[in-house]
Amino acid sequence: MRSSWADLAANSAAENAPPTSAANNANNNNTQPPSRPVYVPPHLRNRGPTAPAPASSERFSAPTAFDNSGSRWAPPPRNDYRGRGGGGGFGNRTGGGGGWDRREANPFADQDDSEEPVTQEEQENTGINFDAYEDIPVETSGGNVPPPVNTFAEIDLGEALNQNIRRCKYVKPTPVQRHAIPISLAGRDLMACAQTGSGKTAAFCFPIISGIMTGQPAQRPPRGVRTVCPLALVLSPTRELSMQIHEEARKFSYQTGVRVVVAYGGAPINQQLRELERGVDILVATPGRLVDLLERARVSLSLIRYLALDEADRMLDMGFEPQIRKIVEQMDMPPAGVRQTMLFSATFPKEIQRLASDFLSNYIFLAVGRVGSSTDLIDQRVEYVQESDKRSHLMDLLHAQRANGVQGKQALTLVFVETKKGADALEHWLCLNNFPATTIHGDRTQQEREAALRSFKSGNTPILVATDVAARGLDIPHVAHVVNFDLPNDIDDYVHRIGRTGRAGKKGLATAFFNENNASLARSLQDLMQEANQEVPAWLSRFAARSSFGGGKNRRSGGRFGGRDFRRDGSFNRGGPDYQGAGNSSGGYGASGGYGGGYGGYAGNSAGPGVTSAWD
């Protein structure tokens, strides 16, 4: 399925050809290349003559000058493309030597490539268990909330994207996707809270890819300038998570002509620069490396139409906020309201929501699922273990697991510890005791980190000792057991850690070692477990009662967890953000239960069970 475009690009950048791309060029059909680079809209790139162009393609067939109306920034494409017959033509992509490098490895290469449709039953066996997502509470607030969809077919994402959705074996959208995709396609800013493992990546990737495919072409920087201008930026807090998002996004954008590039620290920058020079529509990055690229003027954000922050609450907490502000507010990114901004996380403390509203314009708040995360899919246990007993206690767990064969043969165990040194020490000790373990933390080289993750995923070392670097976002199939060897100080971190198991509707087990050192977490842990219908040990309740006076920063009342739009909270609402939709929160659909009507009247402690406490 090679096009003339591909030939052209391959010629212009042949020296960069990685060996692996040769195989993908095998089915090259030698269509006559155009004599000079001509802009090809993403949805037509990579289209071989054998693949018939969709009927709608005529409107792109006569390029005319792209009029950007003198505006510095072309407005982000809104949800009008279905009606935009032959609007603006396309200018040439003049920036990087004529256009994108079309060579594209098949991201589905490691799966059987049968194009057979997947039945619902199959999906439930191998993929997402949708029964686990029935009947979950949904909250939206903000003005004019677009209604959710029930199927991918209801949304016009384009045939290429639809085909990738089939290749990914997604039969129907998860709840967060059902709600978030229409909101994003409508061009609205979004703050979305959804449980760990519920499909957030696709929820922001699909609208971005679709929007880039169908949107106006970008103005490219002048010739000779090596600065590249992505149209979408996805930021995440760890390198491995950026890698994972990149891999996912590559699958979703396969043969759509939309190019996804990843940039993160700890890896040679030259290779990343080469990838960028081959063209980039969607840049996935960690903040530090992106700042570096911006300061070197190798990347410009001037054409950004979509900004997505994954693990957005983490991205805006103390450690990251200055960098994010620099990237979003102090470089050349179009301002909120011009670009489209999407924030996703499983947790969204109210104070972080307030910070986040700086980056949003007239946004919709969406909360899907119970509490920050913990579904009843995760069996949560807390055991009282003194520091000195932790190792032998872990050993007991691992022995029992080995004997019982928890969840079958390939069960993986992820052990969280507090410090990098502690991770190394525990790994060493486990290995001495014939438990094959490896470790991932920030003192290891990037190579070591990636090798550790690979080794864990493959089952080669079925025990991974990790710091919080692995707490968020990583999608590791077959993690049967998460052990909080050291509990975190923040309940949100706990939520994300245990969310490494029980993903895509599957069950999981989480065991925590609790002792006096964790007293400050007792109350919030107890509340969280109660909300997730978990059995709370009596001793933990006593700890909770003892530590509850004086509140503590982990107190959940006041809404540490996602699930409530802070704009509804009177104390946050004064002189606050542009919240125009307070009055019509439910938008005529979705669950509005739990609210006593109006944002002042939230009857949080008296509304029906199942929603109330979870949405505190």
Add this chain to the structure above:
DNA sequence: AAAAAAT
């Protein structure tokens, strides 16, 4: 106090 994130 710790972890993460650029070189």
